[in-house]
Amino acid sequence: MDTKNPIDVRIIVEGASDVESISKAMRNIALGAEYHITISSIIPTTSSEIAKRAVSGADIVLIATDVDAPGRELAEKFQKVLKDEVGHIERVKLPFGHDVEYIDPYLIQNEIKNAIIRSGLTAIANIQVFRELEDKLSEYKENIKYLSKENKELKTKDENSSIKYQEAIELNDKLNQESEALKNKCNDLKNEFTAIKSEYKEIQDKELFEVFYINDLWKEAFDEELEDYEQIYFISNEFKPENIVVGQNRIVALSKNDAVDWLKIIRTVLIFYDSKIEDLKEEFDKGKI
Incomplete structure (x- = not known):
C-alpha cells in the first residue's frame, strides 16, 4: 500500500450555500x-488574498463557480492569482441558478471527478519536463568527463599548479554533487510518473454513473409521452434495483x-398490474405496507 501522503485537494466556492x-x-x-x-477544505470566498492564504501548499x-458570466470571471481571476x-x-x-435543496449531487460529483482526472492527465503531459531533466x-x-580529463592533463603537465588543480577538483566535486542531485530528482519524477500512471489507470477502470431524464428515455424507448412519474418512483422504491x-x-x-x-421492466409492470398500482400506493401511504 502506498505510504506517501495523499494528494491534497482544496475547493474554492463563491458562498456558504x-x-x-x-x-x-x-x-x-x-x-x-x-x-x-x-479534500482538505472547501473555501467560500471571492477574495484573492483570502484564497491565497487558504490554498497555500495544496497539490x-x-x-x-456558476457557469454564468460572473462565475466565469471569478474563476478566471482566481486562476491568474493562484x-x-x-x-x-x-x-x-x-x-x-442552482438551488442547494434541489441540485442533483451526482452532477457535482461527476464535475469534481472529471476535474481531478483532467489534473492527472495534465501531470502526465508534463513528462516532457522529465525528459528535459534527463538531457541536462x-x-x-559529459562536462564531468571533460573536466576529469582536463584535470589529468593539468596534473601531468604541471605538478606545481596545485592551486589550479585544487580548484578543478572542487569544481569536479560540485558537479558530481549536482549530478547526484539530478539523479535523485529524476528518480523522484519517475516514481511520481509511475504513481500518476497507476492512479489514472484506476480512474479509467472505475465505472462511473450517468444521469438521464426519465421522460426523454421513455419517449425514445416507447415512442410515447410519460403520463405519471409517481408510479415509476413508487415501483423503483419498492423493488430498489441495484x-x-x-x-x-x-x-x-x-x-x-x-x-x-x-424502464422496460416498469412499463411491463404497469401494463399487467396497472389496476393494482393505485391500491398499493394507497396502502403504502396509509402505512399498511
Whole structure:
C-alpha cells in the first residue's frame, strides 16, 4: 500500500450555500480509498488574498463557480492569482441558478471527478519536463568527463599548479554533487510518473454513473409521452434495483442501456398490474405496507 501522503485537494466556492452543495455531493465518495486523494477544505470566498492564504501548499485547487458570466470571471481571476501558488488549478462548473435543496449531487460529483482526472492527465503531459531533466543530466555527465580529463592533463603537465588543480577538483566535486542531485530528482519524477500512471489507470477502470431524464428515455424507448412519474418512483422504491436511482424526473445508472432496461421492466409492470398500482400506493401511504 502506498505510504506517501495523499494528494491534497482544496475547493474554492463563491458562498456558504455552495459549501453545503459540495459537501452533500461528496458525502458518499471515498476519494481517499479510490484515488489516494483528500479534500482538505472547501473555501467560500471571492477574495484573492483570502484564497491565497487558504490554498497555500495544496497539490490541486478546484474553483467551483456558476457557469454564468460572473462565475466565469471569478474563476478566471482566481486562476491568474493562484497559478504560481499551488501545484495545479482546475475549474468546476456548477449549474446556473442552482438551488442547494434541489441540485442533483451526482452532477457535482461527476464535475469534481472529471476535474481531478483532467489534473492527472495534465501531470502526465508534463513528462516532457522529465525528459528535459534527463538531457541536462547527460550534459552534466559529459562536462564531468571533460573536466576529469582536463584535470589529468593539468596534473601531468604541471605538478606545481596545485592551486589550479585544487580548484578543478572542487569544481569536479560540485558537479558530481549536482549530478547526484539530478539523479535523485529524476528518480523522484519517475516514481511520481509511475504513481500518476497507476492512479489514472484506476480512474479509467472505475465505472462511473450517468444521469438521464426519465421522460426523454421513455419517449425514445416507447415512442410515447410519460403520463405519471409517481408510479415509476413508487415501483423503483419498492423493488430498489441495484445500481439504479430514480427521482426528480431523473434516472441514474451505470449506462443508458441499464436505465432503459429498468424502464422496460416498469412499463411491463404497469401494463399487467396497472389496476393494482393505485391500491398499493394507497396502502403504502396509509402505512399498511
